[in-house]
Structures are given as structure tokens and as C-alpha cells.
Amino acid sequence: MTSTLLWSLIAVQIAMGAFDTLYHHELTERLAWRPSQRGELRLHAVRNWLYALLFLTLGFAEPKGLLAWAIMGVLIVEVVITLMDFVEEDLSRRLPATERVNHTLLALNYGAILVLILPVLLGWAGEATGIAWVSHGAWSVLALAASLSVALFGLRDWFAAVRSERLGLPAPAGLADMLAPARTILVTGATGFVGQRLVASLVAAGHEVTVLTRDGAKAAALPAPLRIVTSLDQVPDDARLDAIVNLAGEPIADGLWTRAKRRAILASRLRMTRGLAKLVARLDRPPTVVVSGSAVGWYGLRGDESLTESSPAAPAFTQRVCEAWEREAMAIAALGPRVVLLRTGLVLGIEGGLLARLLMPFEFGLGGRIGSGRQWMSWISRDDLVRLICHMIATPTLHGPVNGTAPEPVRNADFAASLARHLHRPAIAPLPARLLRRLGGDFAEEMLLGGQRVLPEKALASGFAFRHAQLESALGSILGRNVVREAEARSSRAVVHAGE
Template identity: 40%
Template sequence: MNILITGATGLIGSHLCKHLANHHKLVVLTRRKEKAFTTLGHHIDAHESLDDIDFNNIDCVINLAGEPIADKRWTASQKNKIEASRWHITEQIAEKINAATTPPHTFISGSAIGFYGRQNEPVTEHDNQPFDEYSHQLCKKWEQLALNTASDKTRVCILRTGIVLAKKGGALGKMVPPFQFYLGGPIADGKQYMSWIHINDMVNIILFLIENQSMQGVFNATAPNPVTNNEFSKSLGNALNRPSLLRMPEFVLRLLFGEMADLLVFGQAVLPKAMNDAGFKFQYPELKPALENVLSGR
């Protein structure tokens, strides 16, 4: 197949491209071609504008682009970057699909478990009472742009992704250093749930959706066993042979990150019901072996 990928040089995209490259032609939308070639190899077909891509010759679109949401304080300008990097590219892709005579048969578009907002009980794709805060508003419009605009012409799958665990980069890239220096520990009261997924399972979910063309709609890309922040911190400390004693108070997070601290202080236990119902088998359903795998060799 001819597969168009946005966000191909990111954490998920770069791992996904390694799995797709041997069997498919990869067309990559990137802001910097040289970075894309360095990261992914020169076998890809890299473009800096969607206008240079003929959607009549694309079989599948995988939209993973997006400014990191938890890197900086949510100032007005930072929110604009976060929104534009998700909404504009998704809208443009949907427009290209609609304009095509022979459009892609599949559009897999990213979202996040932030759609649900803060939650006190486990949630699945069928729960319709999200907490109305910024993360929900961001993801809701992001999803609607894909579902409402493109679904008349192609199959649309939405991925609500949790915390992705990988050897390099991502959330662990920020979590591990404090633990290595004996400064790690839970955040706030530690009772908030963390919904995570191993990078291998993340990639395999996307491959599963590409192959099973009867599947469409919303899918939670999370492992089936979320844990509290207390449990996650203890497991991470054990995997690194470090203590998990130094708790980060909520007021410090508020001082450092403002509204963005909501992502750290509040959580949700998101269950992958749709993937389980479809028969998908997780390689890493439990946190301990997942952390041991991604931290091996450190």
C-alpha cells in the first residue's frame, strides 16, 4: 500500500515506520526533509506540503502530528500551537480526502485519553460523560474534524492514546532522570490513575487497524491494566533499582506549570474495550514487564 504518515519522526511515528517500510511505500509529511531522511532513511517519499501529495494514489493515511501537550505551560500562544498542530493538519487531510476521486480507504487519526478529562471511575470508548476541561475540548474538536469531515468517503479510526512507554524519549525520558539521581517519587497524592501503553503494543494496534478494514470509530490505545501514580512510581523505582520516596507536591506543580499541571495531578483509568472486543492481544498488558523491557540496557 501507499501510506501517508504525518508525525513520522515522532515517538510513535518513527517506530511505526520501521514496521511498515519493508512492505509498503511510505509518504511522509514533514517540516524538514533532511530530519525525516536522517531519522527514517532515504527510502521514504518526503514532502513539506500536502499540496504536493496526490491523494488519489494514497491507500491509507495515518495522522500522528501534534505539538507536545505536556512540555510547557499552557500560555495563550502555547495553546494556539497545540491546537493548530492538531486541528489544522487534520482538517486539511480531511479536505484532501473529500476532494479525491479515488480517496484513501483508511484514515487513522490520533487523539488522546485527555478526551475524557479527569475521571474517578474507569472509562471505555462508550462512556459519554467526559469532564469538560481543556484537554477534552482539544481532543473533541480534533476527533470531530476527522470523523465528521472524512467519514463519508473513507473508513476513519480514532486513536485515544495513553502514556507511551519507549526506550528513548516520550514520558519516560522525563520520568527516569530524577529516579536515577534518587529524587523520584509520586506526584501529588499519587492516587490518580495513569493509563499507559508499551510502544510495541501502540504500533501493533495501528497495524491491526490497517489490516482489519471492518473496524472503524474510536479506539482507546492503552494497556488493559492502568495503575495509580503511586503504583507506577514504585514500579519505576524497582525497575531502576532506586527508591520512590520524594513526593512532588501539587502546589509546586501549579507554580511550575499552571493549568498544564492538571494533566499530572488528575488522571483516568482508560480501558481498551474496543480493541479487546476485536480480539487484539497485548504483548505487554502488565506494567512491570513493560517497564523492564523498555528500561533494559540503561
């Protein structure tokens, strides 16, 4: 089989498949850490192993007789698995446009490969059963590299599918158990990382939830029953709202802070908060409480100083954004509701946020500290943050700023070491501060290299109990394993063996 055209199409298939795996499956969609994609991961694993067999065979052999028929059978099975994968993807997740386009091109290119290769295989099928070993030079080298790569990723996908069985989220209803009796709650930003879990918890606990969203398709994936509105004008004046939770805003950590990005970050928060103020003003009965988002960026960059809700701020872009956002939210208090300002730290979970971005590089052994690693990281598990929001709604004495962080912030180097330990990987690939500053400017300085040592003084004083006050506990729960318990188990086994 010496057709340059055929091998060129195979090379294109390899390149598009590598792009799909690395960019979509690993980098943007993070399928290996999504429990919902267990079936898709298993299909990917089997398909990768079939591709490994095909690449090796076509690169170094000419199968004859029954062996040629076997290879044609593998090609047919690959088509069936791909069709099953399409169905699984449509049922379990929303594919980005680039992935859909890439899948279409892969299917078309694979069809062209079949048109060229089937006549060759049929010719070989008419000969006596056996294998003729051949070499196609550089094409064989490409086939070998591709075979080894897809075989390794097949193993990764299979073990990721096995691991996903212990990554399932705990039942959401228990996160809102302090909210009784049932309440009516409006949530903005409901399709975001925190909003999705909050809505799931409220709905599961029997509360009547209305979500405001511009993305109807994402909102449709939220658990029922709930009411979806695309504009606050759709909420009637006589609507009963016991509480409003405002989490909406342009993501602040998903790209560099260009001038347009800075304007969008600030404008989106102010526009939504002002809209909520107008809603509260026209309601026949205003809600009892409004929980409005903010962030620990309000404090600016403060080094090693311990920060509570009474600490002053230092100038920074995030500080200016949070200050303006909080000022607009506090204006709602004059209309009657109790207003709580949720100053959120780094929210940990595998479905989004910082941790989700770190999992892939750390799992591939490319993780490490950022800069010096001495900057403080004020973090909170997503479920504890959802519980804290519900606690804010249920606790009449809470008002004004409340820090949404765990009681034990950690330095970045300790965070990296802990994450690496949970993934059984080294943390030996630091990100240089000079490079980050050159590439990211203020974004890198405030979001990566700077930090705040924030303590949840008001949350603790109000009686809130964190389920995960320590990072080890949080990562153990989120990643489906507990390093501390494993270490204790190993120690116990060592003591038993020593006694023997």
C-alpha cells in the same frame, strides 16, 4: 603554577563542561538511555577520567621531568578524543544549537588553556623527574571537586554504554506483520516519538510509505525507502493511498499552557486534519481508512471511574482539544474512508514521552510519586501502540474512537515504585501537589495530578492482543531487564541453598 588567568580559564572550562553534561547529555539529550550513543558514551567516559587526572595533578602537584611529559601527552590524547567525539556525534545524532555553541566555546577555551599551560609544563619537563606537592588554596578545592565529579560521571557513562547493549529495540518489521499485502500509507507526524517507530515498522515490513514533515533533516534520518513531502499539495490527485495515519500536532506536554501554547496546540491539530480532508476530497480514489490521533484527555478528569469508548466526557482543556480534533477527523468519513480515532494514553519508551523524562531523576535517586500518587495512569508501550495502529488499518470493523491504552492502568504511586524497582533505586522524592499547581496551573492539574482509568474495550473485542498488558512486563522490555524473572531467579537460588 600560580597564574590567576590560567585558573580562571580552568574554572570556566569546568563550568561549561558541567553545563554540557547536566543540561545536554543528561537532561535534554538523555544520552545514557540512547543505545545509538554507545560509542559517544565510551569516549565521554575516557575523556572524563583524563580530566579527573588533570584536575588532581594541576590542583595539588607540579610534575617534573618525565612526569611533565606524561601530562602533556594526556593533554594531546584529550584533544584526539574530543575530535573523535565530534565525528561520532555528527554520525550518530543531530546536536541542538546550544550544544554546538557550547562545544565551540569549550574548544576555544581549551586552546587558551593550552597556550598558558604548555610553557609551564615544558619548564618542568627540563627538571629532574619527580613531584612537588603544592596547594593553590581555593583553586585546589575547586580542582578536587571537579576531579571527583568528572570521575563519577565517567563511571556513569561507561556503565551506561555497557547497559545500552541490552537496550536495543526489537526488529521493527514484526510490529506490522498483520498488514498484508503491501500497502501505500501516508504518515503525518512521522518524525515524532511514535511516528518514527511506526514508519520504521512499515518500511521494514515492505510497505510503501510517504511522510509529511516540515523538518527535512529529521525526516532524512528515517529508514529508507520512503517518500518525503513537505506539503500535501505535493501528493498528486492520482496518487494511490490505502491508508492515512495522522499523528501531527503541537506537543501538548512539553511546556506550560500559556495562551499562545493553547492556541498552537489546538490550531495545529485542526489545520492538519482539515488539510487531510481536502487531500481525501481531491484524490481520484480515497484511502480505505484514516487513523487520526486523539488522546485519553478526551474523557477529562474522572477520578477512579473506569472509562471505555462509550463513556461520556468531563470538561477540561485537553477534552476540548480532543473533541474538536475528533470532530474534524470524523468529517472525513463523509468522503468515503473508514475513520478510526486513536485515543492514546501515556506512551512508554526510552526515546521520548513521559518515561524518558523520568529516567534521569529516578536514576539519580530523585524520583517518587506525583502529588498523592493515587491518580490513574493509562499507559501503553510504544511498540504495542504501533501494533495497534497497524491493527486498526487491517481491521475493517474498527471505526470511531478506540482507546490506545494497555488493559491494566496503574496508580501513579505504583508506577513510580515499579520504575524505581527496575532501576534499583528508591522512590522517596515525591513532587508536592501544591507546588505543582502553583507552578503549572491547569497543565499540572490535567497532565500530572489528574488522570483517567481508561480501558481498551474495543481493541480487545476486535481481537487485538497486547504484548505488554502489565506495567512490569513493559518496563522490563523497555529497560532491558525483567524484575519478575530476577525475583523468581533469586527465589529459586534461595530454595536451592535452603535444600543444601
